[in-house]
Amino acid sequence: MRILQVASEAVPVCKTGGLADVVTALSAALVDADHDVVVLLPAYRGVFDRVEATPLFELGDPLGLGHTARLWSAPLPDTRATAWLLQCDPLFDRVGGPYGDEAGIDWPDNHLRFALLARAAAQLALASPTFGRAIDVVHAHDWQAALATAYLAWWGVGRPATVFTVHNLHFTGRFPASILPEIGAPASAWSPKDLEFYREASFLKAGLVHADRITTVSPTYADEIRTAAGGIGFDGLLRWRGGAVRGVLNGIDTRTWNPATDRALGVPYDLDHLAGKAAARRGLQSELGLAPQNTAPVFGVVSRLTWQKGIDLFLAASAAVLAEGAQLVILGSGEPALELAVAELAAAHPGRVAVRRGYDEGLSHRIFAGADLLCVPSRFEPCGLTQLYAMRYGTPPVVRNTGGLADTVADDDARPGTGTGFVFDPPTAEACAQAMLRACAAWRDTSRFSGLQRRAMTQRHDWSASAGVYLDIYREAMASRGVRG
Ligand code: ADP
Ligand code: GLC
Numbered sequence: 001m002r003i004l005q006v007a008s009e010a011v012p013v014c015k016t017g018g019l020a021d022v023v024t025a026l027s028a029a030l031v032d033a034d035h036d037v038v039v040l041l042p043a044y045r046g047v048f049d050r051v052e053a054t055p056l057f058e059l060g061d062p063l064g065l066g067h068t069a070r071l072w073s074a075p076l077p078d079t080r081a082t083a084w085l086l087q088c089d090p091l092f093d094r095v096g097g098p099y100g101d102e103a104g105i106d107w108p109d110n111h112l113r114f115a116l117l118a119r120a121a122a123q124l125a126l127a128s129p130t131f132g133r134a135i136d137v138v139h140a141h142d143w144q145a146a147l148a149t150a151y152l153a154w155w156g157v158g159r160p161a162t163v164f165t166v167h168n169l170h171f172t173g174r175f176p177a178s179i180l181p182e183i184g185a186p187a188s189a190w191s192p193k194d195l196e197f198y199r200e201a202s203f204l205k206a207g208l209v210h211a212d213r214i215t216t217v218s219p220t221y222a223d224e225i226r227t228a229a230g231g232i233g234f235d236g237l238l239r240w241r242g243g244a245v246r247g248v249l250n251g252i253d254t255r256t257w258n259p260a261t262d263r264a265l266g267v268p269y270d271l272d273h274l275a276g277k278a279a280a281r282r283g284l285q286s287e288l289g290l291a292p293q294n295t296a297p298v299f300g301v302v303s304r305l306t307w308q309k310g311i312d313l314f315l316a317a318s319a320a321v322l323a324e325g326a327q328l329v330i331l332g333s334g335e336p337a338l339e340l341a342v343a344e345l346a347a348a349h350p351g352r353v354a355v356r357r358g359y360d361e362g363l364s365h366r367i368f369a370g371a372d373l374l375c376v377p378s379r380f381e382p383c384g385l386t387q388l389y390a391m392r393y394g395t396p397p398v399v400r401n402t403g404g405l406a407d408t409v410a411d412d413d414a415r416p417g418t419g420t421g422f423v424f425d426p427p428t429a430e431a432c433a434q435a436m437l438r439a440c441a442a443w444r445d446t447s448r449f450s451g452l453q454r455r456a457m458t459q460r461h462d463w464s465a466s467a468g469v470y471l472d473i474y475r476e477a478m479a480s481r482g483v484r485g
Helices: 018-032 110-131 142-155 203-210 219-224 235-240 275-288 311-323 336-348 361-370 386-392 403-408 429-444 446-457 464-480
Strands: 002-006 036-042 054-060 069-075 082-087 137-141 161-166 200-202 213-216 245-247 298-302 327-332 353-357 373-376 397-400 422-424
Touching: 002 018, 002 110, 018 036, 018 137, 018 464, 036 110, 054 110, 069 110, 082 110, 110 137, 110 142, 110 203, 137 142, 137 464, 142 161, 142 203, 161 203, 161 464, 200 203, 203 235, 213 219, 213 464, 219 245, 219 403, 275 298, 275 327, 275 361, 298 311, 298 361, 311 327, 311 336, 311 429, 327 336, 327 361, 336 353, 361 386, 373 386, 373 429, 386 397, 386 403, 386 446, 397 403, 397 429, 422 429, 429 446
Parallel strands: 002 036, 002 137, 036 082, 137 161, 161 213, 213 245, 298 327, 298 373, 327 353, 373 397, 397 422
Antiparallel strands: 054 069, 069 082
16 A cells, blocks of 8 residues: 655654654554555755755645745655655745744744645645556645645545544644635635634644544544534534544554663663663753652653643642652643743752753653653643653553543552553542652552553553554545545
C-alpha cells in the first residue's frame, strides 16, 4: 500500500507536541510492515537544516496567492519513510512556531497556510500515478491537514481513500466564512452538512464530514467525543458517522524511548539493572538544584502548561505532597498565568521545586528517567504520550481517569499488586492530591514500588499492534471506495 501522511508536525523535522511523535513513529511502523509511506509537511524555517532534501518539482500556485509552491523530498530522519517538504517561503519561512509568532499569537493567514498544505496533498495524491506509484490512502492529521479529505471529496472521481485522525478535538481550525473563496472551497461548502460550524468555517469539521474513516487516538477518547460533554458540538456528527469512527491507541517509538540506549542519560538502565535509574535521580536533582534527598519521592511534570493539562490542579495539590517532603520538577511552557504560577511555586520552595520554562528534549528524557513518579492530571487527554514514556523508564504515572490516560494506566490501590500507576477521577485539586499522596505511600514501600515499576516497564506500547489496526482501517477505507488493498 502507498500511504500519504499529511501533518503539520513530525519529529525530528518539527515538533510542538505528541502529534509529531505519532506521525513519525506510525510512519516508521508502517514502513516496517512493508508499506510505502510519504509524510507531507510544510517547510517551515530551519527545516532544510534538519534533513537532506532534494528538489522534486514545482506545484504552481494552488491557491492563486501569487506564490509558487515547490516540493522537496528527503528521507524522514531515523526512519525508512520519505518526507515531502512543501516549500512556499512567504507562508512558511517565518521566525516563530508552526502556528504562530514568537509571542504565541496565531499567524493571521493560518487558513491559507494549512489550506495550501491540504490542497497540495490532494493534488499530489491525484497526480501520483503520473510521477511514481499511485497513492492508495491519504491519512490527514488534525485540523491543519483535514481539508485534504474535503478537496478530494469536492473534486470527485478517481480519488484515493481518506482517513482523518483527531489528535485533539479542541483544536477546531475555525475561521470566518469569508475565507471560503480564498481556499477554493465550492459554494456548497457553506452548509451545516459541510464546513459550517456555528456560523464559522471549521477545518476540523472537513475531516469529520469527508474522510472515509475517522480515528482518534484512544478508545476512551473515541467514546468521550461522542458524548455531549466531550464532543464540544461535534458529538452529533461523530455519532452520525457511526462505525466510521474508531479509537486506536497511540504507540511509542521504543527505539527513541529506551532507557537502555538513551543518550540523554548518563548511565543507561533496564528492568534488571536499575542502578542507572538511581543515578538519573541524583543527576536530575543536581542538574536542577534540588536538595540531594532520598527520603521522599520526586514528582515530574513534562507538559504544555494549559488548562487541558490540569496544571492548576497539580499546583493546588502541591502543598499536600510538599508537606510530605516530596520534590517537584516541572518542564514546560504555555499559558502565561500558569507559567507565572509554577515560577512562583519554585521561588517559594528553593531546593524543593524546580521549574524549567520552554522546550528541552534532553531534559524531558532525564525527567522521565530521574523522577520517581510522573504527574499527568489532564482534564481531558486524547491519548497522552508522557505517561507511556514514564512507564517505560520505570516512573509510574499519577493520572486522571480520562481518554488515553484511562486506557493505559491501572491504579495500584484499586487492584493491589496489578497496577502501573495511580488514577484519580474528579478533576479537582483534592482528588489529585489524594492520588499523589497514595503514590508517596507506595514509593515508601520499597518492595511494593519495585513491583509497580516492573509492571510499568513491561507494558508493551510499541507501534506494531496499532499500526496493524491502522492498516485494517486503510483497507476498510479503500474498500468503501471500491478499491482493493
Ligand atoms: P500533547 O501533544 O497534548 O502536548 P502528549 O503527551 O501527546 O501531549 O505529547 C507531548 C509530547 O511533547 C511528548 O513527547 C512530551 O515529552 C513532549 N513535551 C511536552 N512538553 C515538553 C517540553 N517542555 N520539553 C520537551 N518535551 C516536551
Ligand atoms: C494531541 C493530544 C494528546 C495525544 C497527541 C498525539 O496533542 O492532546 O493526548 O497524545 O495528540 O496523538
